[in-house]
Amino acid sequence: MIDPADPSMAIVRPTPESDAELAFEGALRPKSLAEFVGQAKVRAQLQLLLQAATLQNRTPDHILLAGPPGLGKTTLAMIVAEESGRPLRMSSGPAIQHAGDLAAVLSSLVPGEILFIDEIHRMAxxxxxxxxxxxxxxxxxxxxxxxxxxxxxxLDLAPFTLVGATTRSGLLPNPLRDRFGFTAHLEFYAESELEQVLVRAAALLDLPIDRSALAEIAGRCRGTPRIANRLLRRVRDYALVYGGGAGLGAVHGALDLYDVDELGLDRLDREVMTTILTRFDGGPVGLSTLAVSVGEEAETVESVVEPFLVRIGLLTRTPRGRVATRLAWKHFGLQSAAPGTVSLGLDIDGL
Structure with missing residues (x-):
């Protein structure tokens, strides 16, 4: 039982400043498909699906949104509810671990409601x-x-639309995947699209910033709007604390402070790559050995770090393990092992 007299048990109530920050987070999310930047093909497909459902006075087909984190899956689910004029119920796969959990959610839906399940592949x-x-x-x-x-x-249910989001669509069982009427695959953003995202966010932040500074941020955010918005806020903080305005100097200062290099690599990315290059002579090195070497979980290395390193051409995955590319040696300014040298990273513990 909570003792109100105990200072350690005092309830922390939101302050006006925290309310303002939460309001800003919500304002960053576009409210319509017209405001949503990027993913032009997906936007056109969703627009057609929603308009057809409205003309026929029915609930839209079930929608699966697949793609890496930070590309706008949750935002698109909110837009589906907004543009179809229907209420939205939000849940997540890890929270639904029993059939009874799902039954409780489904039985409480009102007719036409949009049910959004994030990380749907993690349902029981x-x-x-x-x-x-x-x-x-x-x-x-x-x-x-x-x-x-x-x-x-x-038990009969009210008609509803399920919007599922997943970062690993391959883990969804085929019977579930086949029941979605539309599957959208979200792609990483081009730098020009990320600049548009940043222009909008800077306006919401009331932050005067050079276009060249926005282009610099766009080139370092790994093709992901969520990272772009986060880096922009760090640049805002840097300019506020150190002064001098939000120009290229503030961008370089803030991103150097937060260990984000010109390719968008962060501390863990560089640690993984330098470990492969220096301790294993560029590889091949198995996933479990690599994870132990950098002090991270193998799943973190495989699902968080590797996709970006492979996409930008610094790392390749082979049957014998991970191997650094020539571009990686060049980027880190290191000399590769001499031909014929036995690699210390010849570790065959699988992918």
Whole structure:
């Protein structure tokens, strides 16, 4: 029981400043497809799907949004609800670990509601199997009793639209993936598109900033709007604390302070690459050995670090392990091992 007299148990209430920061976070998200920057093909496809559903006075088909983190999957789910004029219910795959959890959510939906499940591939298997029938027939079967006396009671659901988001669509079972009427694959942003994102964010921040400074940030944010907005706020903080305005000097100062180099590599990216280059002579080195060497979980290295390093051409994945490319040796200013040298990284522990 909480003792109100205990100072350590005092409830921290939001301040006007924290409310303003939360309001800014919400303002950064576009409210319509017209405001959404980038993903032109996906926007056109969603626009058609939503307009057709409105003309036919029905709920839109179920939508699966697939792609790396930070590209706008949650924002697009909010836009689907906004443009179709329907309420939005938000949940996440890790929060749905039992069929009963999903049944409670589905049975409380109102007609036409949009149900957004983030990281849908992380749902428990019993919940996934319940979702099959719910998506197709708007019905679920509730098991009552145990053993030989158990019976199944059908429960009709209000028509709804499921919007699922996943960063690893390959982990979704085929029966679930096939029940989505539309699957959108989000791509990394071009630098010109990221500049548009930053121009809008700078206006919301009321931050005067040079176009050249925005271009510099856009080139270092890994093709991801979420990272672009985060770096812009760090540049704002740097300009506020040190003065001199938000020009190229502030960008270089802030990004150097936060260990973001000209390719967008952060501390962990560089640690992984320098470990492969210096300790394993450029590889090949297996995932588990690499993870132990940098002191990180293997899943973190594989799902967070590697995709970007492979995409920009610093790293390749081979059957024998990870191998640094010539571009990596050049970027880090190191000399590769002499031909014929036995690599210390010849570690075959699989991918």
């Amino acid at each position: 298997r019993p919940a996934e199997e319940m979702l099959y029938l719910a998506m197709e027939d708007f019905r679920i079967d509730i098991m009552v009793g145990k053993g030989a006396g158990a019976t199944s009671i059908p």
